[in-house]
Amino acid sequence: MNDQSPPTREQRVAGLKGLGCSRKRVEDARFTQGKGNYVDDVKLPGMLFGDFVRSPYAHARVNAIRTEEALKVPGVLAVLTAKDLEPLSLHWMPTLAGDKQMVLADGKVLFQGQEVAFVVATDRYAAADGIAAVEVDYEELPVLTDPFEALQSDVVLREDIADQTEGAHGARRHHNHIFLWEEGDEAATNQAIESAEVVAEEMVYYHRTHPCPLETCGCVASMDKVNGKLTVYGTFQAPHVVRTVASLLSGIEEHNIRVISPDIGGGFGNKVGVYPGYVCSIVASIVTGKPVKWIENRMDNLMATAFARDYWMKGKISATRDGKITGLHCHVTADHGAFDACADPTKFPAGFFHICTGSYDIPVAYVGVDGVYTNKAPGGVAYRCSFRVTEAAYFIERMIEVLAIELGMDAAELRAKNFIRADQFPYTSALGWEYDSGDYHTAWDKALKAVDYEGLRREQAERVEAFKRGETRKLLGIGLTHFTEIVGAGPVKNCDILGMGMFDSCEIRVHPTGSAIARLGTISQGQGHATTFAQILASEIGIPADSITIEEGDTDTAPYGLGTYGSRSTPVAGAATAMAGRKIRAKAQMIAAYLLEVHDDDVEFDVDRFVVKGAPERFKTMAEIAYAAYNQAIPGVEPGLEAVSYYDPPNMTYPFGAYICVMEIDVDTGVHEIRQFYALDDCGTRINPMVIEGQVHGGLTEALAIAMGQEIAYDEIGNHKTATFMDFFIPTAWETPTYTTDHTETPSPHHPIGAKGVGESPNVGGVPAFSNAVHDAFRAFGLRQAHMPHDQWRVWKIAHDLGLHG
Numbered sequence: 001m002n003d004q005s006p007p008t009r010e011q012r013v014a015g016l017k018g019l020g021c022s023r024k025r026v027e028d029a030r031f032t033q034g035k036g037n038y039v040d041d042v043k044l045p046g047m048l049f050g051d052f053v054r055s056p057y058a059h060a061r062v063n064a065i066r067t068e069e070a071l072k073v074p075g076v077l078a079v080l081t082a083k084d085l086e087p088l089s090l091h092w093m094p095t096l097a098g099d100k101q102m103v104l105a106d107g108k109v110l111f112q113g114q115e116v117a118f119v120v121a122t123d124r125y126a127a128a129d130g131i132a133a134v135e136v137d138y139e140e141l142p143v144l145t146d147p148f149e150a151l152q153s154d155v156v157l158r159e160d161i162a163d164q165t166e167g168a169h170g171a172r173r174h175h176n177h178i179f180l181w182e183e184g185d186e187a188a189t190n191q192a193i194e195s196a197e198v199v200a201e202e203m204v205y206y207h208r209t210h211p212c213p214l215e216t217c218g219c220v221a222s223m224d225k226v227n228g229k230l231t232v233y234g235t236f237q238a239p240h241v242v243r244t245v246a247s248l249l250s251g252i253e254e255h256n257i258r259v260i261s262p263d264i265g266g267g268f269g270n271k272v273g274v275y276p277g278y279v280c281s282i283v284a285s286i287v288t289g290k291p292v293k294w295i296e297n298r299m300d301n302l303m304a305t306a307f308a309r310d311y312w313m314k315g316k317i318s319a320t321r322d323g324k325i326t327g328l329h330c331h332v333t334a335d336h337g338a339f340d341a342c343a344d345p346t347k348f349p350a351g352f353f354h355i356c357t358g359s360y361d362i363p364v365a366y367v368g369v370d371g372v373y374t375n376k377a378p379g380g381v382a383y384r385c386s387f388r389v390t391e392a393a394y395f396i397e398r399m400i401e402v403l404a405i406e407l408g409m410d411a412a413e414l415r416a417k418n419f420i421r422a423d424q425f426p427y428t429s430a431l432g433w434e435y436d437s438g439d440y441h442t443a444w445d446k447a448l449k450a451v452d453y454e455g456l457r458r459e460q461a462e463r464v465e466a467f468k469r470g471e472t473r474k475l476l477g478i479g480l481t482h483f484t485e486i487v488g489a490g491p492v493k494n495c496d497i498l499g500m501g502m503f504d505s506c507e508i509r510v511h512p513t514g515s516a517i518a519r520l521g522t523i524s525q526g527q528g529h530a531t532t533f534a535q536i537l538a539s540e541i542g543i544p545a546d547s548i549t550i551e552e553g554d555t556d557t558a559p560y561g562l563g564t565y566g567s568r569s570t571p572v573a574g575a576a577t578a579m580a581g582r583k584i585r586a587k588a589q590m591i592a593a594y595l596l597e598v599h600d601d602d603v604e605f606d607v608d609r610f611v612v613k614g615a616p617e618r619f620k621t622m623a624e625i626a627y628a629a630y631n632q633a634i635p636g637v638e639p640g641l642e643a644v645s646y647y648d649p650p651n652m653t654y655p656f657g658a659y660i661c662v663m664e665i666d667v668d669t670g671v672h673e674i675r676q677f678y679a680l681d682d683c684g685t686r687i688n689p690m691v692i693e694g695q696v697h698g699g700l701t702e703a704l705a706i707a708m709g710q711e712i713a714y715d716e717i718g719n720h721k722t723a724t725f726m727d728f729f730i731p732t733a734w735e736t737p738t739y740t741t742d743h744t745e746t747p748s749p750h751h752p753i754g755a756k757g758v759g760e761s762p763n764v765g766g767v768p769a770f771s772n773a774v775h776d777a778f779r780a781f782g783l784r785q786a787h788m789p790h791d792q793w794r795v796w797k798i799a800h801d802l803g804l805h806g
């Protein structure tokens, strides 16, 4: 081929590396070469180190804190206690859930690992010595770790609000009660259930766990007293929200606060909330006039930062004899720990749990959630679904299995019989959500075919017979799940965090030579935004993704946004990116028309250029247009080529998926082996299939961890039993199975490019798939419900209790 020949249209499209391209992740060059810049890499001149004295008790009165000896330790400069923070009104701080939380122990401690005092020293070793020298007089109090018991007990956990009968989410009926939140028609639901031919009832527990990112939480606060500017580097999933909160709490004007989220080593929801470490570092920097760093160790992270789940879900599901679901009732007892510090949109104290009707057309439903205080760490609702969709999906997918048992019906058939049909979308659920789009039957049939479902069931039946004959000790479980996710909060009219509406944003500058920078209100923690958002833009404005820099996480430069969690970046900031791109394109069209000396309407966009309609040889490329925007006076058009979009999504997006897990279980040892895991995801328009596959692999591995072993456990006096990797299960390559990924593509009708989120989906759908496989292996022997995690001992115990050990 002649070097001079112009690229074909296909080559031009491919050259953009836009939508649908499995573009390699641009951020990986620095990550794989140790050139990332994480919070702990931030080293400022004269920087000090702060760390916490933490409570060894789960519930105790703090009668005295003596700091004299600590202050004598070489290198220790200050020890902050609640008394020091009180004059600044910073000894307590508001939580995202409308509650308040102690920054440092104020008269008592409420969970093991709670922050009691903050020691500031020249380095982390001196701080550790200082911590050891702080003397605290504790007087132990009775401990409540069980939420059901907490609601009956005379022991008052939150003395600060003991007499308050109204909380942030309505009436409190007991001193350890936080709220009762209800959705749906309870009377109609009860009636449907009472008059039903078949009812299945079950208590489904989704245990307490923890997102445990590789990098723990931390920050560096630096108060420059000369120019009055506070800079805070930190592991923040929502940097702008942190800036606003810091301003409101400290009284420092918001323009004088700069929050920077540098590279983040995994967030998974753990880094959404505001922690005492941030407040104490800021105060310490103001007091000492020096930068102060605080970095958690692994135990701190597992003991004191945002846990996930801990939902006791009591369900009733009713159906006709032939398996048509007629009603769903759910009551949740939600253990929120010592403070209600969940990171949900204000109006939703149980997040989006009322998506618990799942993928099914259920005529009536009711859900009631009781939030309860206990002597455990606060900060729930994280871990690859910040808004309780994981709990909801687990609940309904377990209830479906239990109903299938009750009906004596195949669980795949029961699902298919009740799916919302493709022609029912947009579909409004009994609990009020408007599902934007979906095609569940197509996905389900594809999944069942891919694994040869009928063949598997035959094999399973043969296995059961062989087991009964004593020819094998291994059972076969087929774990089915069809989940519906709900991601992309806003809209602003329903969703806010601390009053800030949940929109998101993108600002684009196209440079004269035809490359560009785009800044967003979100922040990648490993998801690959620098790669994928450039792809959205490449397809919108015809500039190659390789020529577009994506920048996030610096509040001095990025437009205001609500941050990255709840798989909202693609649905919201991704939409803002497309919309801002369209503004660039609109202006480029005027410039092109001027340059081509035709009317605006006579040019049209084609991949990377504007062409004169009907005369494709007459065109201006985006690079030429960008240059003209800066070097020519164009009548009626401002110089430059920039745009900004603040996007308020009209609705959330509803990704879905069909997962099937095939598991072998050794009845005598409780050891499982995952023979096959098939995951079909539908996240609408796919931006980068390779990134999506990576997201799915990561999320499934976290799901495996949660379902098969990971747990935050406490003993009866509130000792945290799982605060190290000796006890807290993190799967390695050894435990991780091979996954087969697949997809269908049902675009979101309201998203500018039809994309839905995907990051959370594999965890939402993965946990029930693994757990259902365990249950299914024992279905023939009468198992209905066994609580997670299904570690080896608990699986052995299931077999034992079913009498399978002879």
Ligand code: PCD
Pocket (backbone or CB within 6 Å): 237, 265, 266, 267, 268, 269, 270, 381, 382, 383, 384, 385, 386, 387, 525, 526, 527, 528, 529, 532, 533, 564, 565, 566, 567, 568, 569, 570, 571, 683, 684, 685, 686, 687, 688, 689, 691, 692, 695, 698, 755, 756, 757, 758, 759, 760
């Ligand atoms: N359709 C579609 C969708 C999506 N995509 C892609 O993928 C990713 C993701 O996305 P999304 O879904 O939108 O999401 P985002 O927002 O971005 O993110 C978030 C998520 O993400 C996930 N993933 C991950 N990865 C990593 N690596 N790291 C991390 O940390 C993490 N985290 C996790 C979580 S948990 Mo939460 O926070 O609990 O709420 S939520 C979450 C990005 O890149 C994007 O672009 C594509 O491509 N396509």
Ligand SMILES: [Cu+]
Pocket (backbone or CB within 6 Å): 384, 385, 386, 387, 388, 389, 390, 486, 487, 566, 567, 760
């Ligand atoms: Cu979610």
